[in-house]
Amino acid sequence: MKFLIIFPDWGYFPLSYRRTIPPLSPAILAGILRHYGDVQYIDERLQDIPFDAECDVVFISAMTNQVQRAYHIAEQFRKKGITVALGGVHASLLPGEAAQHADAVFVGEVEENLHLFLRDFKTGQVRAKYQCQNLDDETAVHHVPDRTIYPGKGYLPLDPIMFFRGCRLSCEACSVPQTQGKTVIFSPIADILTEIQNAQDYLFFINDDLYFHRSKIIDILTGMVGMKKNWLGLGSAEMARDETFLKLMKDAGCWLLYLDFGPREAIALNNPQRASGVMKQLQDRLARFSAQGLKIIGSFTFGYDFDTPAIFDNTLEFCVKNNIDEAEFHLLVPYPRTRLAQKWEQDDRLVCYDWQHYTATEVVFTPKNMSASQLHEGYLKAWRTFYQLPVSEEEAVFDIKSFRAFPTFKPDKAYY
Incomplete structure (x- = not known):
């Protein structure tokens, strides 16, 4: 199978470097999906979405400030007959709303139900909602993120x-x-x-x-x-x-x-x-x-x-x-x-x-x-x-590029 993971754009925030901090949830998802097929990952904050991509399932993870964009992306792929699964904070908060824009909604931790969704997908019986059950230290599994999805993004x-x-x-x-x-x-x-x-x-x-x-x-x-x-x-x-x-x-x-x-x-x-x-x-x-x-x-x-x-x-x-x-x-x-x-x-x-x-x-x-x-x-x-921006600047939108607190020396390992 071929999977496409999308992290949608999240709107405006003055510190532009915040877009270059890699998110964890797509890497955790990719770490599991690698066992089932090929994985492509797109961070829309830094890349264009390939709406013509050949894939079987599109996974979209979104916070509240991203979810309107997530819904639009989901609709574009569903028009092509591609199955779309929505997860993330907002889908867990309002699963009924999210279900109007996706074939499946993950409520809570997606990794606990991912194998069930993939089983259902193969049999053509995808459920509208996959609810994470109550977990504890005994039942929760530590999933290692697949950080090979990060290089080349500009993180x-x-x-x-x-x-x-x-x-x-x-x-x-x-x-x-x-x-x-x-x-x-x-x-x-x-x-x-x-x-x-x-x-x-x-x-x-x-x-x-x-x-x-x-x-x-x-x-x-x-x-x-x-x-x-x-x-x-x-x-x-x-x-x-x-x-x-x-x-x-x-x-x-x-x-x-x-x-x-x-x-x-x-x-x-x-x-x-x-x-x-x-x-x-x-x-x-x-x-x-x-x-x-x-x-x-x-x-x-x-x-x-x-x-x-x-x-x-x-x-x-x-x-x-x-x-x-x-x-x-x-x-x-x-x-x-x-x-x-x-x-x-x-x-x-x-x-x-x-x-x-x-x-x-x-x-x-x-x-x-x-x-x-x-x-x-x-x-x-x-x-x-x-940030000592020009006093004459009256715009409500401005781009602050500095990351004052980040070390100026180069790390031992290569940049993403």
Whole structure:
């Protein structure tokens, strides 16, 4: 059989290099499909889609901001009589909607049901939905990604690595509990270390806040010491409370952390005088990262109900004062089925259900303490000011090419 895997374009985001970070899900899918036939992979962010390709099945994985484009792509192939399977975050959130645009929809982890779909395809009895069952550490299988699909795309030499699935928390704006479940399922530590050893010299640990699973992450980092890998991961300032953990991170090759400054920090940034203790604590923890030689990408979200117009200047002042190497500014997104979306829908505050605008660059809801135009202009001001874009530039769309936090020296292995 011949398979075509497509990662659709995802719309606009100011930092253009984000398009050159390879996604993990197509590589996991390719690793399984290789056992059944030939695989072609297209990342539409960097390539044109070959709509005339000869294939038996098209697999499309999409997040909410990609899904409108995914639906259009799916329809083009279905018109040609080609079977299309949709998966990814959005299909898991709204499988009924996705089913209107595909022959099959994967809900949850696609790899658990892929063999069933392929069996059904061969017999001409493809089902409309393949639902992942409840998994645990005993039933989940660690699937090794096929990263041979990456070369030639123009990606950064940055291999994504996933340690676990699911999240015990239920943050208001997050869709992970709805898509991956609230049970945290870790891959075997030995399998993770083998995957790391065989990957590029630069790694991106894609799971949220690593420190939340401190004991198992310590086992992984301990096994990495001496591997001469360089990695970046996601976390929060809470990591810096643990000097031993910070040192182990550095010894294991960490050079960069993507820190999410979430609601707690945003409340303080709205009124730093009242929250002087929190601000001092943040400043101290960021200084500890710096003392270990770790660079920081700060992620800031605007649009919380407690946000006032002061949030924009206060956030910029915070970035400068604490030597944030790179910053990302987002507008709050009420992703479908999250508690935030349900609350705002009940309050009639959602003004847009067109998923192509759910890019974190547009206001799709009614803010509480400012107008939608004030929120959007403050968001644009944050980007322009931090990256020192020309003052005369008034466009809402601009391309920031720098990746300040990436090493300037050339990796040992070839670039993708």
